[in-house]
Amino acid sequence: MPVDNEQKEAVEETGSHTTGSSSNGISTQKSNRRANTAMDEDEEQENMSRKRSRNESSSSSSTSASSASSFSVLSTSSASSSGLSTYSATSSVPSTSSSTTRSSTSSKTRKSNSHSKVDVIPSRNLRSAITPIVTTFEFPDAPKEVVFPDGYKLYSHALRKSGYPEPLIIVECLEDDSLRQTVDTSRVQIVNEYECQLPVACNDAREAQKKGLWQSTAKFPGIPDRKNSDNQYKRVHNKKRCWFVQGVFERYxxxxxxxxxxxxxxxxIDQDVQEIKTSAPEAYYMYKIRDAFLRRIERKGSEEEKKNAKKMRLLMDEDVEFEFLDHNSPFWLLQDLTYFHTALQRQHKLGPLIYVALDGVTLPKAFSNESNYNTLQYSPINVFKSITYKRCIEKDENKPFLKLIENKLEELFEPSNCENKEKCVCNRRFNALYFNQSNNLIPDEDGLLNFRHFDSCEKRIVVECSDECGCSSECPRRNLQRGQQIPLIIYHEGRAGFGVRAGAPIKGGQFICEYVGEGYYKDLDCGEEEKAPVDSGEDIAASDKDTSYESDFQTMDQRLIICASKIGNVARFLNHRCDPNVVFIETYSRELEADVLIPRISVYALKDISFGEPLCLCYYDLTDAKSEVGGIKCECGSLNCIEWLPMER
Ligand SMILES: C[S@@+](CC[C@H](N)C(=O)[O-])C[C@H]1O[C@@H](n2cnc3c(N)ncnc32)[C@H](O)[C@@H]1O
Structure with missing residues (x-):
């Protein structure tokens, strides 16, 4: 499989490697290893007073920024001298220099911040299940606690749990709905109306949301619109006296x-590379992926993309650009989406997301508050209305395996690639439910599907293992249960809007992520039983006619639709290509027989995909699709492009 050099570098630099041939396939990628830095209150006070005095002298160097926003220009350049280095684990001997010009800081800062010895107390390896074939990364064991010679303590990511007992599905119920009393709420989350929340672990952001002085002009569901500004350090109540790294950027x-x-x-602020690499491996890893991606764009993008990629990669140069100074700029808003959506993903043990836009076009329109668009509520799991949920659980699919095969013959057994071949019930389950209706796609022993004779018109389904099969969570037949492990980049592709790019090389047949959205029923025969979410609100807008966010089922339930227009995950950004490299596969999956079975949609790679390459679906059956001028001009650029997509503008 081709592996871009940049990607290789990124992997090597993070001290990580692909798990292609690993037998245990254990990845620590999603374990929440974050850097925290700490300082004593006295030192904090001292730094604050230093900072106050230096802020005055530094104001001349940051005039261009101060007029733009509250975002501190002096931060990257004069952190240690300004006192902003209160966050730096190595800032116990801050420079007393009052120099604040950007070019003058490096050597002084480096000298004053250097430390000779770091005691690393190894952490227990936070293990997360992953299939052996998934190309992902391993970090060196993140330290549990690093004690610097000066007594500073730096708590690593490993202290954060890599997953929370999160539900499998969210169900929207009215207060008086009887369903509220009957569901197992450890597996099904009941809400009145879904609203994306701040990720559970983000307590610093939660605090800042209450008391932060800096206020954003943009409001996104689940993203705090207040932050602490640089003069608030002292007042921030943080008993742990440690903080989490949100993002890191290269310095020019x-x-x-x-x-x-x-x-x-x-x-x-500015910090030593080695220190961040050790203490904040996840943030460092995300930075290396972004960096490798931007370098790829510098080689392969348009002229404008190339120029902007370099600017963004090196964040600031001598001529500090406005967008990097203004914390309200799309650049920083995309960093927030990156961090908080990744944290939400992690809550469900899913891999990271990185948002990038280089063409001055700002944010995904899904997040725009313009009247034409709905503001996207990000969700890593499906959200169903109670009526839809009830109908799903009444179906045969929801019966435990033994009930399901009561009247079925034993000889329906077929070989399986399950870890526990003898006991696996997946094929028998398939036969009991879908025999003669669909193709049973069985992953190979590496979890890969075989698409060599792929026919887009054929019906197909993947049936995944449950506790009935007696295999472990690393079984090749549990791809969807493990979920997205590959980092994904949500990149602005120009006229087609935001699309999804591979944040790691992907193998043909490999599981990528789930397609998540709102579930609803569309009655095929006698009018609508339950209205599509886009039509049900009062704000009927242009986008309500856009069915490109809808996906249906051919085998499990032909009336069920998953719509990611208002609520969705990363897969809602998958663009169309007439010559696709990914495909939707409906999936029967539940870890426990006692879980509810909700039809789900997996995204699999049809072919090998290299790092940074766009992931694209074919939205239509091209043999049927009528290409009429007046739809949407297809931007896919493939040789067999039908030119006009049959969708309303
Ligand atoms: C499922 S969404 C994909 C995500 C979308 N690009 C966004 O930014 O939210 C489908 C929409 O993306 C755009 N799109 C996707 N593929 C396209 C293509 N090949 N050419 C032009 N526009 C495309 C169209 O506006 C379409 O309505």
Whole structure:
């Protein structure tokens, strides 16, 4: 499989490697290893007073920024001297220099911040199940706690849990709905109306949301619109005295240091590369993926993309650009989407997301508050109305395996690639439910589907293992249960809007992610039983006619639709290509026989996909699709492009 050099570098630099041939396939990628830095209150006070005095002298160097916003220009350049380095684990001996010009900081800062010895107490390996074939990364064991010679403590990501007992599905119920009393709420979350929340672990952001002085002009569901600004450090109540790294950026002037953004703060500071690499491996890993991606764009993108990619990769250069100074700029808003959506994903043990836009077009229109668009509520799991949910659970599919095969013959057994071949019931389950209706796609021993003779018109389904099969969570027949492990990049593709790119090389037949959205029923015969979510609101807008976010089922339930227009996950950004490289596969999947069975949609790779390549679906059966001028001009650029997509503008 082709692996881009940049991607290789990213992997090597994070001390990680692909797990292609690993037998245990254990990945620590999604374990929540975050950097935290701490300081004593006295030192904090001291730094604050230093900062106050230096802020005055630094104001001349940040005039261009201060007029733009509250985002501190001096942060990356003069952190240690300004006191902003309160976050730096190595800032116990801050420079007393009052120099604030960007070019003058590097050597002084480096000297004052250097430390000779770091005691690393190894953490227990936070293990997360992953299939052996998934190309992902392993970090070196993140330290549980690093104690610096000066007594500073730096708590690593490993202290954060990699997953929370999260439900499998969210159901919207009215207060008096009897369903509320009957469901197992550890597996099914009941809400009145789904609203994307701040991720559970993001306490610093939660605090900042209450008391932060900096306020964003943009409001996104689940993203805090307040942050602590640089003069709030002292007042921030943080008993742990440690903070989580939100994002790191390369510095144009000093390759030994990085610009670091912390959760809950609108300021960035500079820190030693090695320190971040050890203490914040996940943030460092995300930075390396973004960096490798931007380098790829610098080689392969349009002229404008190339120029902007370099600018973004090096964040700031001598001529500080406005968008990097204004914390309200799309650049920083995309960093917030990256961080908080990744944190939400992690809550469900799913891999990271990185939002990137280089063409000045700002945010995904899904997040725009313009009247034409709905504001997207990000959700890593499906959201069903109670009526839809009830209908789903009444279906045969929901019976436990033994009930399902009561009247079926034993000889329906077929070989399986399950870890526990002898006991696996997946094929018998398939035969009991879907025999003669659909193709039973059986992953090979590496979890890969075989698409060599793929026919887009054929019906197909994947049936995954449950506790009835007696296999482990690493069984090749549990791809959807493990969920997205590959990092995905949500990239602005120009006229086609945001699309999804591979954040790691992907093998043909490999599971990528789930297609998540709102579930609803469309009655095929006698009018609508339950209205599509896009039509049910009062705000009927242009986008309500856009069915491109809808996906249906051919085998499991022909009336059920998953619509990701208002609520959805990363897969809702998959663009159309007439020559696709990914495909939707309906999937029967539940870990426990006692779980509810809801038809789900997996996204699988049809062919090998290299790092940074766009992931595209074919929205239509091209043998049927009528290409009429007046729909949407297809931007896919493939040789067999039908030119006009049959969708309303
Ligand atoms: C499921 S969404 C994909 C995500 C979308 N690009 C976004 O930014 O939200 C489908 C919409 O993306 C755009 N789109 C997807 N593929 C396209 C293509 N090949 N050419 C032009 N527009 C495309 C169309 O506006 C379409 O309505």
């Amino acid at each position: 002037d000093d390759s030994s240091r990085l610009s670091v953004q912390y959760e809950g703060f609108s300021t960035i």
